Amino acid sequence: MNISTRFAVAIHILALLEINKGDKNTSEWIAGSVGTNPVVIRRITSMLGKAGLIEVRPGVAGAKLARAAGEITLLDIYLAVDAVGQDSLFAVHDHPNPDCPVGQNIAGAILPVFSLAQQAMEDVLRKVTLEQIASQIPV
Amino acid sequence: MNISTRFAVAIHILALLEINKGDKNTSEWIAGSVGTNPVVIRRITSMLGKAGLIEVRPGVAGAKLARAAGEITLLDIYLAVDAVGQDSLFAVHDHPNPDCPVGQNIAGAILPVFSLAQQAMEDVLRKVTLEQIASQIPV
DNA sequence: CCAACTTGTAACTACGTTAGTTACAGGTTG
DNA sequence: CAACCTGTAACTAACGTAGTTACAAGTTGG
Numbered sequence A, B: 001m002n003i004s005t006r007f008a009v010a011i012h013i014l015a016l017l018e019i020n021k022g023d024k025n026t027s028e029w030i031a032g033s034v035g036t037n038p039v040v041i042r043r044i045t046s047m048l049g050k051a052g053l054i055e056v057r058p059g060v061a062g063a064k065l066a067r068a069a070g071e072i073t074l075l076d077i078y079l080a081v082d083a084v085g086q087d088s089l090f091a092v093h094d095h096p097n098p099d100c101p102v103g104q105n106i107a108g109a110i111l112p113v114f115s116l117a118q119q120a121m122e123d124v125l126r127k128v129t130l131e132q133i134a135s136q137i138p139v
Numbered sequence C: 001c002c003a004a005c006t007t008g009t010a011a012c013t014a015c016g017t018t019a020g021t022t023a024c025a026g027g028t029t030g
Numbered sequence D: 001c002a003a004c005c006t007g008t009a010a011c012t013a014a015c016g017t018a019g020t021t022a023c024a025a026g027t028t029g030g
Helices: A005-019 A027-034 A038-049 A075-079 A101-126 A131-135 B005-019 B025-033 B038-050 B074-079 B101-126 B130-135
Strands: none
Touching: A005 A027, A005 A038, A005 A101, A005 A131, A005 B038, A005 B101, A027 A038, A027 A131, A027 B101, A038 B130, A075 A101, A075 A131, A101 B025, A101 B130, A131 B101, B005 B025, B005 B038, B005 B074, B005 B130, B025 B038, B038 B074, B038 B101, B074 B130
């Protein structure tokens, strides 16, 4: 299993908004760069808007960053598009047998490790800003 | 999206084998502790066997660890059960527009970060052994 | 040697998530 | 007011997971 392309597409969209400042970045135009359908873009910009990362208004073409690219981290984007859902990155089976010592204690033994592993991944994303990504794209 | 319970169930199975050394750990018995169907267990023990983590033989009840619990890491198990598939943990959209500077360069800009994030997560799993998990389960 | 048991695996179902699509309501603007 | 946009519902197809039944093939004790 892997994390949905929503996350990568969201980064793509925000990088576009940063680089094409001032132009009219309609969902149709963005879709042309991403290689998908405008509705897919609008679904994601809607999530980014609700998370406060961009400003979008119904009826008004385009969108723009709500704050500087240097102050938007990949973790912000990851959270905005619900990249791993509300659950943990790691799923644990629901009904271990409480009458078995292992069944009773396995969740308690592995959940802390799972949590640390997920945090380590998210910490990497927290340290990278949209500006750092955009700076790698030639104008 | 999250990592399949196969991973957590595999850890559960191996912890059982470590703790119930000597007993006959049939797939049916293990299924009782995990709270699932014996076939689900056999599917996973088959993967663990192919990865060389346990010894199983058709027709012979039970399974046992192929090496000491202190020498089996959670990363070994994670890889054995194909927890994130053969692809990266993070998916990237397939058809960005090569005629757009962003479309052309976005993958190159984000893949290294995705790779680092995945590695950070896997490094945590590498540092935890099955023995450490099993030691948290009272006998 | 055979009856009882086991593993390995195919095949099927049900479910949830994703991505793509069409359609349309409602906001905006020249 | 006409032309354009966003937001979102609804539907489809594809894919992975988990659970299940069924059965072939291996093993073992009496």
